Amino acid sequence: MIEGAIWRKWVFFYAPMGLFLLFLLFPFYWMVITSVRPDGELYRPWNAINYNPFWTWKPTLDHVRYLFEETLFASWLWNTMFIALMSTAISLVCGVFAGYALSRLNFPFAGSLGTGIFITYLVPQTLLFIPLAEIVRNYRLGDTPWSLILTYPTFLIPFCTWLMMGYFKAVPKELEECARIDGASRWQAMLYIIIPVAIPGILSAGIFAFTLSWNEFIYALVFLSSPEQKTVPVGVTSELIRGDVFFWGPLMAGALLGSIPVAIAYSFFVEHYVAGLTGSVKG
Amino acid sequence: MPQAPRPRLRLLEDERWLALVLLVPTMVLLGMFIAYPFVRGILLSVTNSRVGVPGEFVGLANFYKIFNDGIFRTSVYNTFVYTGVTTVFKLSLGLWLAMLLNRNFRGKAFTRAFILLPFIIPTVLSTFAWKWMFDPTFSVLNWLLYHFGLITGRINWLGDPDLAMISIIIVNIWRGVPFFAISLLAGLQTISPELNEAAAIDGARPWQRFWHITWPLLLPVTMVVVLFSVIQTFADFQIVYVMTGGGPANATHLFATYAYQIGIGTGLLSEGAAISLAMFPILFLVVIIQLLYIRRVEVR
Numbered sequence: 387m388i389e390g391a392i393w394r395k396w397v398f399f400y401a402p403m404g405l406f407l408l409f410l411l412f413p414f415y416w417m418v419i420t421s422v423r424p425d426g427e428l429y430r431p432w433n434a435i436n437y438n439p440f441w442t443w444k445p446t447l448d449h450v451r452y453l454f455e456e457t458l459f460a461s462w463l464w465n466t467m468f469i470a471l472m473s474t475a476i477s478l479v480c481g482v483f484a485g486y487a488l489s490r491l492n493f494p495f496a497g498s499l500g501t502g503i504f505i506t507y508l509v510p511q512t513l514l515f516i517p518l519a520e521i522v523r524n525y526r527l528g529d530t531p532w533s534l535i536l537t538y539p540t541f542l543i544p545f546c547t548w549l550m551m552g553y554f555k556a557v558p559k560e561l562e563e564c565a566r567i568d569g570a571s572r573w574q575a576m577l578y579i580i581i582p583v584a585i586p587g588i589l590s591a592g593i594f595a596f597t598l599s600w601n602e603f604i605y606a607l608v609f610l611s612s613p614e615q616k617t618v619p620v621g622v623t624s625e626l627i628r629g630d631v632f633f634w635g636p637l638m639a640g641a642l643l644g645s646i647p648v649a650i651a652y653s654f655f656v657e658h659y660v661a662g663l664t665g666s667v668k669g
Numbered sequence: 670m671p672q673a674p675r676p677r678l679r680l681l682e683d684e685r686w687l688a689l690v691l692l693v694p695t696m697v698l699l700g701m702f703i704a705y706p707f708v709r710g711i712l713l714s715v716t717n718s719r720v721g722v723p724g725e726f727v728g729l730a731n732f733y734k735i736f737n738d739g740i741f742r743t744s745v746y747n748t749f750v751y752t753g754v755t756t757v758f759k760l761s762l763g764l765w766l767a768m769l770l771n772r773n774f775r776g777k778a779f780t781r782a783f784i785l786l787p788f789i790i791p792t793v794l795s796t797f798a799w800k801w802m803f804d805p806t807f808s809v810l811n812w813l814l815y816h817f818g819l820i821t822g823r824i825n826w827l828g829d830p831d832l833a834m835i836s837i838i839i840v841n842i843w844r845g846v847p848f849f850a851i852s853l854l855a856g857l858q859t860i861s862p863e864l865n866e867a868a869a870i871d872g873a874r875p876w877q878r879f880w881h882i883t884w885p886l887l888l889p890v891t892m893v894v895v896l897f898s899v900i901q902t903f904a905d906f907q908i909v910y911v912m913t914g915g916g917p918a919n920a921t922h923l924f925a926t927y928a929y930q931i932g933i934g935t936g937l938l939s940e941g942a943a944i945s946l947a948m949f950p951i952l953f954l955v956v957i958i959q960l961l962y963i964r965r966v967e968v969r
Contacts, residue, residue, distance in 0.1 A: 403769050406762075407780070410787055410847065413798040416809065420801060429807065439809050480698060483691035493688040501960070503695070506703050508897075508956050510904030512925035513949060516932040516942045517710035518702065540702045543695050573681045601791045603907045604925070608933055619793040623911065634801055641794035652789050656782045659789075663848070664855035 421449050421639035428635055449635035450643070459640060461614050462621035467647065469531050469617060470599040473538035477595050478588060480539060481546025486576055488547065489554040490562070500551070507544035511604050519608045533609040534617070538599045545598075546591040549665050553587030554580065590662030593655040600648045618644035714943040720936035731943035741944065744922040747834065751923060752902045755841045760895060762842065763849020768883075770850065771857045781851070788847040796911040799840045803827055803912070827913055830920035837912050837921060841902060849894055856890030857883070896959040900952055924948045 420428065422445040453459040487493070488500045518537060519528075527533040557580055565575040581588075606617045613625055622640040626633050652659055681687045714731055718724030735741045770781055787795060802809050803826040814820045827833045860883060868878045906925035909915065915922040915930060922930070924944060932941015 399769060399772065399774070402765065403780075406766050406769070406846075407783070409843065410784055413795055413802065413843070414786060414790070416802055417795075417798040420798075439812055476698075480695045484695040487688040487691040491684045491688040491691075493685045496688070499692070503699070504960075505956060506699055508900055508952070508959075509703060510900060510925075510948075510952070512904045512906045512928070513945055513952070514703065514706040514710055516928065516938055516945060517706040517713050519933070520713070520938070521702070521706055521709060536698070537702050539698050543698060547695065571682060572684070572687055597789055601793075603791075603793050603910075604929070608929075619791050622797070623793060632801075634804075634807075637797055638801065641797050644794050645790045648789055648791065649786070652785075653782070656778075656785075659785070660781070660851060660855075663785075664852055 417638050417642050417645075420634060421642050422446060423635070424448065425635055449639035452633075452636045453640055453643070457625055457636070457640075458614050458616070458621065459618075459643070462616050462618045463644070463647070465531060465615065466600060466617040466619075466644070469534045469538070470596050472531075472535045473542060473599045474592055474595040476535065477539040477542035477546050478592055480543045481591060482550050482581060482584075482588060484543070484547040485550025486554055486580065489551040490559075490580070503544050503547050506540070507548060509541070511541060511602070515604050515608050518605070522609050528609060529611050529615055531615065534599075534602070534606055537605055537609070538602060541602075542595040542598060546595060549591045549594075549662060550584065550587055552665055553584040557583050586658065586661070587665075589655060590658040590665065593651060593659050594662035596651055597648050597659070710942045710946055713939050714946050716939050718938045720938060724939060727939075731940050732947070735940065735944055735947065740919045740922060741927060743920065744924055744927040744944075745947075747921060748903060748923045750834070751838060751841065751905070752899055754838055755845060755902055756895060756899055758838075758842045759845040759849050759898060760891070762846045763894075764853055764887075764891075766846060766850035767853035767857055768879075770854050781854075785847045785851055787844050788851075792844060792907045793911055795844070796840055796908050799836075799843070800827070800912055803836050828917055830917060833913050833917060833921050837909050840908050840912060841905065844908070845898060845902070848898065852894045853887065853890060856887045860886045892962055893959070896955055896962075900955055903952065903955075904948060 419440065419442065423442045424444055424446045425448075427442055427444070484503065488496060488503070522528050522533045522537070527536065561579055561583070562575045565579045566572070570578070601619075602617075603619050606620045607623070610616050610620060613621070616624070618640070622637060622644060626637045626640060681690065715726060715728060716724040717727045717730070766784070770777070770784070774780075801807075805823065805825045805828055808823070808826065810826070811820065811823050814824070824832065826836050864882050864886075865878050868882055873881070904925055905923060906929065909921060909923050909926045910929070913921045915926045919927075924947065928941045928944035931937050931944060
């Protein structure tokens with residue numbers, strides 16, 4: 387693409403790209419190296435002599451062992467997985483239905499409903515967490531996974547609906563009409579003809595919703611209180627810090643292991659994820 | 670021969686009834702957990718409830734109190750600085766990265782997948798890695814700066830109000846650049862290369878081509894990405910909560926972290942609700958701008 391001498395390619399392409407990659411990926415390298423480094427090496431002042439921060443010759447799994455033996459990390463992983471899967475499933479069902487109705491059916495107030503859903507898409511969690519904490523308590527959902535399974539869809543459904551509307555709009559009207567001429571009901575045409583066509587969209591919305599719920603923090607922080615109910619982000623934050631003491635080895639090991647499920651899900655569906663991300667922006 | 674629809678389903682042949690049935694689950698969930706909390710939040714903010722105490726109507730006393738609260742004012746100021754500075758950096762770096770990614774090179778798909786990692790990995794978890802990198806005693810950044818000869822003593826990143834603010838801004842930029850880059854890349858890919866080639870044949874310099882072709886054509890996508898990011902950044906919580914907890918001495922609070930500290934930390938529910946509701950007018954304005962803008966683009 388770049389015309390001219392080779393040095394230009396280095397200056398205008400490889401060097402900036404390399405710096406970007408270093409900036410964006412170094413924290414993950416740091417996470418990995420810290421989580422296998424023994425405590426004795428970890429807590430050496432930054433200006434100690436002969437200190438090489440970027441490598442260790444004595445890798446250890448002590449921090450991982452600590453996580454699984456001394457903390458409830460396994461339960462946190464399970465809780466997060468359960469909550470993320472359930473809220474994603476609920477949001478997908480709601481979002482696909484709502485997206486179908488808003489993009490393919492004629493009914494009064496369709497336009498204003500669509501706008502309403504778009505606006506809720508933009509409501510950040512931090513706007514409502516205090517009254518919501520009270521409501522969750524009143525419904526007797528406090529400190530249960532259901533407090534999150536039912537509230538996460540509030541930021542997932544609008545996104546799924548918005549994305550699905552885009553996919554449904556692209557499906558030609560004739561497809562449905564053909565099915566109905568062949569005797570299918572509206573419901574059947576939707577379920578067996580239109581929704582299967584939009585499966586790539588459903589995958590995108592699903593993978594995106596899954597990563598968003600895995601990432602959610604403030605609701606989980608406020609609604610859950612007992613250690614065995616917590617999700618990974620909240621558990622790591624509240625149980626691996628005692629007062630002012632940070633257990634950096636286990637913390638980084640927890641951060642790493644807590645990221646792996648999302649990273650795996652992401653790696654399988656990169657293309658769908660990117661489609662979801664860009665679709666959510668283009669609308 | 671397909672069966673005739675059962676009577677129960679005949680109602681669903683009417684578009685209006687089908688739409689209603691399909692929208693009910695969404696409406697119920699959004700009503701219960703967005704609309705209702707919003708109303709509750711407003712009601713809460715005009716009482717003096719605390720945890721376990723229902724409280725009485727006090728009018729706008731909470732708002733009056735927070736507007737005279739020095740820490741609240743600092744949080745408002747911080748939120749604007751945080752949003753403004755990070756958005757400028759995220760947009761310029763993101764656009765640069767998008768232009769780099771828009772070329773053909775080996776390992777492109779792979780690079781793109783890795784670049785999105787900061788955005789995928791749970792923010793709280795990756796922010797801990799940053800906090801550890803900024804640790805006053807064991808900071809690897811200090812080690813680097815020291816060994817490059819840029820500093821002689823240690824830098825106490827999170828102990829000084831200004832440096833702490835800079836630190837959280839860096840983390841936010843780090844997290845946001847991939848989102849900008851990938852979204853803008855999608856926008857760039859819709860711009861036909863022939864336009865640039867034609868301009869190049871007519872003798873336009875690369876900078877002119879960017880300014881007169883790429884930038885105007887990318888503007889609609891850019892606007893939407895910026896407004897999304899502004900809303901998220903304005904209401905941000907996680908990065909500050911983990912990095913500084915609002916400290917040192919309440920110098921780095923944003924709306925959300927201060928609302929958390931007052932509402933949940935000290936249990937003054939109404940005052941906390943008032944603080945987070947104070948974000949609403951500004952967010953509302955941003956949403957209105959976004960809607961008007963999208964409508965204008967659609968009309969064109």
